[in-house]
Amino acid sequence: xxxxxxxxxxxxxVRSELDALIIDNGFGGYVGLSEWxxxxxxxxxxxxxxxxxxxxxxxLAAVKASTEAARLIAAAAPDDADERSNAIxxxxxxxxFDALLCMQEAPGEExxxxxxxxxxxxxxxxxATLTRASIARNxxxxxxxxxxxxxxxxxxxxxxxxxxxxxxxxxINIYLPAxxx
Numbered sequence: 751x752x753x754x755x756x757x758x759x760x761x762x763x764v765r766s767e768l769d770a771l772i773i774d775n776g777f778g779g780y781v782g783l784s785e786w787x788x789x790x791x792x793x794x795x796x797x798x799x800x801x802x803x804x805x806x807x808x809x810l811a812a813v814k815a816s817t818e819a820a821r822l823i824a825a826a827a828p829d830d831a832d833e834r835s836n837a838i839x840x841x842x843x844x845x846x847f848d849a850l851l852c853m854q855e856a857p858g859e860e861x862x863x864x865x866x867x868x869x870x871x872x873x874x875x876x877x878a879t880l881t882r883a884s885i886a887r888n889x890x891x892x893x894x895x896x897x898x899x900x901x902x903x904x905x906x907x908x909x910x911x912x913x914x915x916x917x918x919x920x921x922i923n924i925y926l927p928a929x930x931x
Contacts, residue, residue, distance in 0.1 A: 756794045757802045764790060772803045773810070809848050816844045839880050846873045 757765065764787075771783055780803060784796040820840040849869075 755802070756792070756798060760787075760792060764792070768799075768802075769806060772799075772806055777803050777807045808851065812847050812851070813841075813844045816840050816847070839884060842880060843877070846877070849873075 757768070760768065768783065768787070771786070775783070780796040780800040783799050783803075784794055787794045787799070817840055850873075
């Protein structure tokens with residue numbers, strides 16, 4: 751396994767500031783960033799900073815792509831899903847994608863195919879678990895919406911004006927089982 755890069759060994763606050771500067775510089779200006787690091791006492795070449803910047807740019811592009819894909823899917827096939835759940839799944843997918851990229855880009859290190867299959871298998875298993883959780887949550891939300899619609903219909907049949915959403919919610923609670931309130 752190769753030693754950690756000089757940038758990986760930077761203090762967290764310096765690396766975070768470097769990340770922000772790389773992004774602010776539009777993923778360029780690596781000579782200046784190398785000089786900035788030198789002024790802070792870290793001798794890191796422009797080539798190393800450039801390679802790190804390209805890696806950061808790929809990671810950000812992957813996050814943006816998966817976020818945009820999730821947004822487009824949600825717009826194309828709305829399912830009233832919990833956006834936080836979708837965001838978490840998207841983040842996990844991005845992290846898995848990033849980890850796979852790192853495995854492919856590991857300098858001077860061939861990843862054993864058996865180890866790669868093992869990692870992919872674990873990733874697939876975790877994605878399946880997340881997907882099942884998302885499906886269960888969507889099913890629960892659909893069932894709850896059906897119960898709410900039925901409760902509203904019952905109120906209308908009894909002659910109640912459902913009025914505002916707050917008023918309707920108070921009345922609906924009468925018709926919902928206690929475990930769904």
